Amino acid sequence: MRVEQLLMNLIANAIKYAAGQPIDVRLMRDGDTAVFTVRDRGPGIAPDDMDRIFERFERAASMRNHG
Numbered sequence: 001m002r003v004e005q006l007l008m009n010l011i012a013n014a015i016k017y018a019a020g021q022p023i024d025v026r027l028m029r030d031g032d033t034a035v036f037t038v039r040d041r042g043p044g045i046a047p048d049d050m051d052r053i054f055e056r057f058e059r060a061a062s063m064r065n066h067g
Contacts, residue, residue, distance in 0.1 A: 010038045017042040 014023045021041035028035045045053055049060040 007036060010036075014038045014040040014042070019043065 011023070011025060014025075018040035019042050023041075024037070024039040026035075026037045026039075028037075045060045052058050053060050
């Protein structure tokens with residue numbers, strides 16, 4: 001269940017911040033490991049936000065820009 005939640009959050013964030021651009025979702029095998037990749041063409045994360053963005057409840061974009 002947690003893996004499903006993680007994957008769905010990655011896809012939902014890509015859709016939310018992709019600014020209407022295409023999203024690539026890929027699942028590959030690397031030996032015994034599954035590699036799941038989500039790529040969007042949104043604005044990205046500013047270097048100044050990288051240190052804190054992965055903390056709980058943090059976001060780089062303003063709520064005004066993205067609901």
